[in-house]
Amino acid sequence: MKTVSISLSPNTEKDDVCLALKELFVKEKIKGKSINEFEKIFKESLGFEKVFSLNSGRSSLLIILKALEIEKNDEVIVQALTCNAVINPILKTGATPIYVDIDDTLNIDPTLIEEKITKRTKAIIIQHTFGMPAKIEEIKNICNKHNLYLIEDCAHSLLAKYKNDYCGKFGDVSFFSFGRDKIISSVYGGMIAVNNKNLYQQIENAYEKLDYPDKKWVKKQIRHPILMNLFILPLYNFFNLGKIILELSLRSETLSKAVCSLEYEGILPDYFPRRMPNSLAKMALNQFKKVERFNSHRREIAKYYKKELGGVFEINENAVYLKFPLIVNNSEYILKEFKKYNILLEDGWTKKVIVPPKTNLKKMNYTLGESKKAEEMSQKMLILPTHINISKEIAERIVYILKSLI
Numbered sequence: 179m180k181t182v183s184i185s186l187s188p189n190t191e192k193d194d195v196c197l198a199l200k201e202l203f204v205k206e207k208i209k210g211k212s213i214n215e216f217e218k219i220f221k222e223s224l225g226f227e228k229v230f231s232l233n234s235g236r237s238s239l240l241i242i243l244k245a246l247e248i249e250k251n252d253e254v255i256v257q258a259l260t261c262n263a264v265i266n267p268i269l270k271t272g273a274t275p276i277y278v279d280i281d282d283t284l285n286i287d288p289t290l291i292e293e294k295i296t297k298r299t300k301a302i303i304i305q306h307t308f309g310m311p312a313k314i315e316e317i318k319n320i321c322n323k324h325n326l327y328l329i330e331d332c333a334h335s336l337l338a339k340y341k342n343d344y345c346g347k348f349g350d351v352s353f354f355s356f357g358r359d360k361i362i363s364s365v366y367g368g369m370i371a372v373n374n375k376n377l378y379q380q381i382e383n384a385y386e387k388l389d390y391p392d393k394k395w396v397k398k399q400i401r402h403p404i405l406m407n408l409f410i411l412p413l414y415n416f417f418n419l420g421k422i423i424l425e426l427s428l429r430s431e432t433l434s435k436a437v438c439s440l441e442y443e444g445i446l447p448d449y450f451p452r453r454m455p456n457s458l459a460k461m462a463l464n465q466f467k468k469v470e471r472f473n474s475h476r477r478e479i480a481k482y483y484k485k486e487l488g489g490v491f492e493i494n495e496n497a498v499y500l501k502f503p504l505i506v507n508n509s510e511y512i513l514k515e516f517k518k519y520n521i522l523l524e525d526g527w528t529k530k531v532i533v534p535p536k537t538n539l540k541k542m543n544y545t546l547g548e549s550k551k552a553e554e555m556s557q558k559m560l561i562l563p564t565h566i567n568i569s570k571e572i573a574e575r576i577v578y579i580l581k582s583l584i
């Protein structure tokens with residue numbers, strides 16, 4: 179059986195591999211018409227007035243914070259149980275991330291926000307964790323009351339809905355990610371969407387100053403779906419050949435890492451912030467055309483997991499279930515056992531309140547003990563894949579194995 183993975187190029191289908199192969203030989207990888215095409219279809223499909231494409235969610239958030247003139251001595255509220263890719267742009271501006279604990283939905287607990295607001299607070303970032311919308315209305319009311327900007331982090335929630343409109347339509351400004359294991363993937367990619375008309379010009383001014391990434395960086399991303407799907411995943415356990423190819427490709431920088439070592443220590447590498455290059459826009463556009471099918475599939479697989487395994491997360495038609503979280507007491511053991519069946523469930527979103535687990539919490543301005551629920555959940559969380567390459571048969575196999583382990 180081909181290796182099943184939650185995070186190694188999960189969304190890629192044959193047409194994506196073919197597109198990437200062609201793109202390797204295209205001369206103009208940086209500028210081109212796919213950028214405008216992708217921005218246009220994205221903007222019109224979600225009903226935004228203004229969008230700006232970038233090379234990652236990280237870049238998008240940094241540009242938003244700069245445009246909002248967030249700087250040293252300012253504070254930005256975020257939820258605990260997040261990714262260092264959210265915290266590092268805040269640190270880059272010189273501002274301080276202030277953590278609020280989560281509730282049972284893995285999203286920020288609105289009842290705990292106000293006690294963290296000070297004179298220095300400038301903005302609240304809400305994350306719709308794993309595609310399950312946060313309690314936007316309550317949080318928006320808090321922002322209005324205290325005159326704070328609301329930034330929606332839609333990295334996990336492309337086309338998720340809250341009260342009949344898309345996540346991303348409620349904040350002053352929002353951002354999306356098209357990273358390798360997100361709702362759609364161009365390996366690296368992001369989008370800013372602006373709702374507050376007063377911010378159009380500020381965001382545009384900050385964006386105008388940006389460069390494109392260099393060709394070498396872009397090629398690294400184009401190779402990702404090709405190497406993963408033609409060599410690494412099919413050969414993963416064949417005398418460990420796939421594993422070895424992956425390791426060598428990362429070491430030789432033939433492929434990129436999702437998070438580089440500097441980022442664990444609170445430093446954004448210099449290829450952020452950048453604009454989205456044409457080749458990646460082409461790949462993202464191809465995926466975007468398939469997003470409704472991807473998300474219906476995710477919802478069906480999530481429904482199946484819920485029916486078979488239960489768990490505290492309710493299934494509803496508004497969420498998009500990038501992944502399906504379960505709370506278990508022996509996640510470490512389960513992950514190890516699944517490897518024996520050639521199923522890789524390790525995706526970096528466990529063990530720490532700021533992931534990946536190698537992240538230095540001190541550098542993130544996080545003190546152990548400050549968000550108890552997030553710390554507890556991160557220890558007990560097991561995350562199941564829902565992506566388009568998880569067939570019903572694979573999901574059944576995952577459930578069957580899991581039932582024997584919990």
Ligand SMILES: Cc1ncc(COP(=O)(O)O)c(C=O)c1O
Pocket residue numbers: 233234235236237260261263264305331333334354355356357366367368
């Ligand atoms: C919740 C969340 N927000 C933001 C990001 C940043 O997105 P990107 O990887 O495109 O920089 C990520 C992923 O890394 C994420 O998981």
